[in-house]
Amino acid sequence: xxxxxVIIGSGIGGATVAAGLAGSGAKILIxxxxxxxxxxxxxRDTKAIFLDGHFRPKEMWRxxxxxxxxxxxxxxxxxxxxxxGAVFLRYRRExxxxxxxxxxxxxxxxxxxxxxxxxxxxAEQLFRVRGExxxxxxxxxxxxxxxxxxxxxxxPIARARQELKALGLHxxxxxxxxDIDAWLAGGRTGWDAFPNTGAGKMDAETxxxxxxxxxxxxxxxxxxxxxxxxxxxxxxxxAAVHYRHRGQTTKVSPKLVILSAGAIMSSAILLRSxxxxxxxxxxxxxxxxRNFMNHNSVAVLAIDPRRRNDSVYQKTVMLNDYYLSGGxxxxxxxxxxxxxxxDGNVLAAxxxxxxxxxxxxxxxxxxxxxxxxxxxxxxxxxxxxxxDEIVLQWRRSNMQASDELKRVMSANLRACGYxxxxxxxxxxxxxxxxxxxxxMGLDPATAPLDVFCRSxxxxxxxxxxxxxxxxxxxVNPALTIAAQALRVADHIRHxxxxxx
Ligand SMILES: Cc1cc2nc3c(=O)[nH]c(=O)nc-3n(C[C@H](O)[C@H](O)[C@H](O)COP(=O)(O)OP(=O)(O)OC[C@H]3O[C@@H](n4cnc5c(N)ncnc54)[C@H](O)[C@@H]3O)c2cc1C
Numbered sequence: 001x002x003x004x005x006v007i008i009g010s011g012i013g014g015a016t017v018a019a020g021l022a023g024s025g026a027k028i029l030i031x032x033x034x035x036x037x038x039x040x041x042x043x044r045d046t047k048a049i050f051l052d053g054h055f056r057p058k059e060m061w062r063x064x065x066x067x068x069x070x071x072x073x074x075x076x077x078x079x080x081x082x083x084x085g086a087v088f089l090r091y092r093r094e095x096x097x098x099x100x101x102x103x104x105x106x107x108x109x110x111x112x113x114x115x116x117x118x119x120x121x122x123a124e125q126l127f128r129v130r131g132e133x134x135x136x137x138x139x140x141x142x143x144x145x146x147x148x149x150x151x152x153x154x155x156p157i158a159r160a161r162q163e164l165k166a167l168g169l170h171x172x173x174x175x176x177x178x179d180i181d182a183w184l185a186g187g188r189t190g191w192d193a194f195p196n197t198g199a200g201k202m203d204a205e206t207x208x209x210x211x212x213x214x215x216x217x218x219x220x221x222x223x224x225x226x227x228x229x230x231x232x233x234x235x236x237x238x239a240a241v242h243y244r245h246r247g248q249t250t251k252v253s254p255k256l257v258i259l260s261a262g263a264i265m266s267s268a269i270l271l272r273s274x275x276x277x278x279x280x281x282x283x284x285x286x287x288x289x290r291n292f293m294n295h296n297s298v299a300v301l302a303i304d305p306r307r308r309n310d311s312v313y314q315k316t317v318m319l320n321d322y323y324l325s326g327g328x329x330x331x332x333x334x335x336x337x338x339x340x341x342x343d344g345n346v347l348a349a350x351x352x353x354x355x356x357x358x359x360x361x362x363x364x365x366x367x368x369x370x371x372x373x374x375x376x377x378x379x380x381x382x383x384x385x386x387x388d389e390i391v392l393q394w395r396r397s398n399m400q401a402s403d404e405l406k407r408v409m410s411a412n413l414r415a416c417g418y419x420x421x422x423x424x425x426x427x428x429x430x431x432x433x434x435x436x437x438x439x440m441g442l443d444p445a446t447a448p449l450d451v452f453c454r455s456x457x458x459x460x461x462x463x464x465x466x467x468x469x470x471x472x473x474x475v476n477p478a479l480t481i482a483a484q485a486l487r488v489a490d491h492i493r494h495x496x497x498x499x500x
Pocket of ligand 1: 008009010011012013014031032033034072074075076077078079080081082083084085086087088089192193204224225226227260261262263265269431432433434464465466467476477478479481
């Protein structure tokens, strides 16, 4: 194939932009480093997933000035979404404006919520999102309601929802891309952090990639690992994409290049690409790799020794009462959502020294929550490359919001009747909500990309993945990446960029 467009990466950004370009007549080659995940017994085994790290990449990164670590960054067809929790939340309307946080100002996006709203609706349809409007006080305007009813609460969770309501709070159903019957047919487990090897979870492979590959002009090459991009002699375009495919080094020269390797790997590819000034491509602003964000997430186990929690999947409720303010003029704190049901193996992977029977007992009696607070952009929070190695210098920010949310929710959960509330900040090894490293903006001096994710410097280069996000907000990123990917695809079609 001699493609018009090459898309690098088949995750949420890459697969969704491909789906948006399907039927355009453009010949598209998707280069994906990983392979398709095959069904195996390990895919539903918490020991294999959480304790043995069976699905983690055989790769080490380094913390700046510190230790090497094995990152939870997944190179398979569908990318990180193969293991995601399938929460498809919209950023709130306020997230698009500048907002004062405890840790500083979260800057405005280069456009308002209304610009992305129609694309959110289309993304929800593409991922067959299930949910219910009307219960969440922070819910932004939806021009199209959810097409499917929410995934039902299991009995212990229905009770937990009522307990929060009784405190005067506003729990709501998590919008989810999960067909619960199809998922449970593959094994009675939750789906959050489990690899999807069937059809129960709407991830990048099962939803947009499947839609894209129905177009005979779109092809997927797996095992195709992109190393760098080559600049044209005038420096204004990408002349070629260099990659290794099944042991061979090769290159391809399309009209358009869409880089969608994920926030960390896309910035690494740009930084590694040869350039006249030696600081990588699309980087006149010196912002490539900078402003790395990853939510501050706290896991909470609310334990009532008198009641067992026999839920299988659990993850159906969220709470946004503290999203915009902690109350009484307080600053935003963040989003609260259920985790997938934990078991002794999940706990043992995080708390190595506790006796196993204690962990099993705790997991059997806990309702498990995640508290998600916004991480703010900071140029010194950054991805760097050192030869083949990724060096991650994540400077967490806004921890006061995270601490305050932990304090408020611990009190609420005790008031709900859980006398033991245990909390733990999620560590740095899993950059699950990575974003911000190739941000878009109105000014080429401060952002590598324009509002359609096109490089200000290289006319045929787009970066469409979590890297484009100017802020992390405090909701899960996938739906916002997908909505913008559909918006970018529409722009490419209408401007006829694949032909010029
Ligand atoms: C455990 C877990 C749970 C999560 N839960 C949620 C959730 O419930 N809701 C939500 O919104 N988000 C969730 N996320 C985050 C979500 O998965 C990511 O935000 C999303 O997948 C990012 O999309 P992306 O396109 O930026 O990158 P990815 O989806 O990761 O895609 C990047 C792709 O590029 C490929 N690639 C990388 N380097 C190269 C290369 N050199 N050459 C070729 N291909 C390459 C990768 O293999 C991958 O397929 C979760 C993530 C994890 C890990």
